Amino acid sequence: MPSSLSSQNHSLPERVYRWFSWAGAYAPILMLFLAILVIGSLSRALLVAWQFDRVAETSVWPSIFLHGLRVDLIMAGMAVAPLVLLLPILGHRFSWTAWKSLAGLWSLIVVFVFLFMELSTPTFIAEYDTRPNRLFIEYLNYPKEVLSMLWEGYLPTVAVGVFLCVSLTALFAWLMRPWSRETNPGSYRKAVLVWPIVALAVFMSVRSTTGHRPANPAMFALTSDALVNSLIINSIWSVSFAIYNLKHEEGASESYGQMEMSEILNEVRSAPWLSNYEFESSKYPTLHHQTPMQARARPYNLVIILEESLGATFVESLGGTPVTPRLEALKESGWWFENLYATGTRSVRGIEAVVSGFLPSPARSVLKLSLSQTGFFTLGELLKQKGYDTGFIYGGEAHFDNMRSFFTGNGFDGIADQQDYTNPAFTGSWGVSDEDLFAKTHEDLQKLHASGEPFFRLVFSSSNHTPFEYPDNRIEQYDEEKNTVNNVVKYADHALGEFIDTAQNSAYWKDTVFLIVADHDARVWGDELVPVKNFQIPGLILGADIESRRIETVTSQIDLAPTLLSLMGIASEHPMVGRDLVIFPDEPGRAIMQFNDYYAWMDDRYNVTVLRPDQEPLAGVYSRETGSTQYLAEAPEAFTVRKALAHALLPLKLYRDQTYGLPD
DSSP, X not given: OOXXXXXXXXXXXXXXXXXXXXXXXXXXXXXXXXXXXXXXXXXXXXXXXXXXXXXXXXXXXXXXXXXXXHHHHHHHHHHHHHHHHHHHHHOSXXXXXXXXXXXXXXXXXXXXXXXXHHHXXXXXXXXXXXXXXXXXXXXXXXXXXXXXXXXXXXXXXXXXXXXXXXXXXXXXXXXXXXXXXXXXXXXXXXXXXXXXXXXXXXXXXXXXXXXXXXXXXXXXXXXXXXXXXXXXXXXXXXXXXXXXXXXXXXXXXXXXXXXXXXXXXXXXXXXXXXTTSOOOOSSOTTOEEEOOSSOOSSOOEEEEEEETTOOGGGOGGGTSOSOOHHXXXXXXXXXXXXXXXXXXXXXXXXXXXXXXXXXXXXXXXXXXXXXXSSSOOOHHHXXXXXXXXXXXEESSOTTGGGHHHHHHHTTOOEEEOGGGOSSOSOEETTEEOHHHHHHHHHHHHHHHHHHTOOEEEEEEOOSSSTTTOOOSSSSOOSSSSSSSHHXXXXXXXXXXXXXXXXXXXXXXXXXXXXXXXXXXXXXXXXXXXXXXXXXXXXXXXXXTTOOOEEEOSOEEGGGHHHHHHHHHTOOEEXXXXXXXXXXXXXXXXXXXXXXXXXXXXXXXXXXXXXXXXXSOOEEEEEETTTTEEEEOSSOOOHHHHHHHHHHHHHHHHHHHHTOSSXXX
16 A cells, blocks of 8 residues: 555545555546446436336336446546546656646546536436437527526526535545545556556447447437436436537438438429429429419418427317317317427427428437528528518527527528517516517517518417416416416417407408417427327418318428418429428328437328337337327338438438529
8 A cells, every 4th residue: 555645544535545546547547437337327226216117117127227337337438548548658657746637637527527417317307308418418509598497497406416516526526635645656667568458448348349330329229218218328428429419410310221312302202292293403302383272363471370389288179288278269260280290399390390391300400500591491581582571570589599590591581589579578588478479479460561561470489488487467377386387388378369369350360371380399208219199289270261170181390381382372482392281181191200319200090110320110000099109029111111211311411412492
């Protein structure tokens, strides 16, 4: 044992250090390696205990801990690798002080980061039903909104998490104090001689397999429950892999498989609603001419009301909680969608589908990608070319999710956001209330109608968002506690209903088509690989001369824009591949859903095909009655996989080649 400890009464840190002192210069490496294993295993054990009902139903229980240990070994190896590489240079007595300082500082930083990510995990799971992932990274770009949300909705949890993170890091620093006082570096010759063995061990720990590819999260996707799969890995790896994918996302969908562009286009164009169109553009492979069933001398105006986080789970007639009575009361006033599905779980995914008719992909939404900030197709650009006044009205800050940049670069003349409201009735973490939003919208529509110029407005609500803030004395609360998702949805429904009542008694109503649709459900989660139930959303088209109709066929958000153009009476050339439900109301529909790294295709008979990165596709059958998908032992049919794969590969190819737009 080093002499620096031999003459002292042994404190706890000194007794702990005695277990590692034999390793000499390798001592901090060994301490850090084991600390990561302890943090990962303890966190996983607590998370499994919390979610035990879900975990116990899967095939990986109780081997989840062995699989998890393998993941922790990967991350522990990555964490110590820099120190292992530097040890031959700094591990001798001439640079001993520098080695102690570097190894100690690096160890504290790594332990703090691991603790921070694991302590952040329960709150993230409670909100998104998975470990921190890409969404965690994207939210870091909006500190004001996120900090406000955490302060209002999760302050006690955040305070406890910060306290534990700092305290446990300080505990680790305390245990490493004897190392910082160590004066004996041990034998440098022995350290160098064993270095190749240590380096090989670290390499094997990181690679974790003798196969052709090193271990990746797909190897640990062992169940049909996405949450349980995420518990197997650890949060730092989940986020690190998300960062890696962000840098390589233009080819992200290729992990599902590969097809030639000609084959992709043949599959996509073979849809019944596209098969008779001519695709003559050499630059825009999906560009075609859409003729409405009824041409109008003066096409209608358009208002799209995108409701934040309003899934079918809040609509009684769609099997949800009865907190949208005003929306339900409007069902007989227009086209009511009984089988409409969102393409994703984020607002930007809903926006790209509804406004651009763009297919989803495992990459970020095109609202955030660099090549789509100009020259990318939107209804705004199409209608602007036809003389419409186009604009976006939002209650929060339009820079969020890069909406302002995307809209202004792609056909939207005006942007109204939180800074444009004078004396709003209520302001929360995410902006002004929905009643303020609709008051501004009504004022804007009145002015536009009076001018005689055709108009298009995209109106995006924000009240229905964590931490569920809304003004007092507006609704009879559904839940006794005020700030709950059910209550805020009921408030958003109240504000929407009041606006529609006002609009129906306004001059612009008879000349305007309104679409009310959700961007996604509030919480898309469950014990399934793709929780199809939580992708169902309400949709309603009304206004002008729209008659009452029930749309029962399976419908995707990408079908809405072509349908709206047809109802408005606009003949147009565009690249959208969705279905015009005016002309093709009875063709078998399909839903397309992107959930994390999984891509689901559901046909009109509720057969589900799930594409998984670097794994074989799965086949299942969705039941609307139970809201669950029963996955089958046999593989999905080849033609279904081919159709799903073509639609999964197409969007990023169009984005990368910048061929989803309109001719100059």
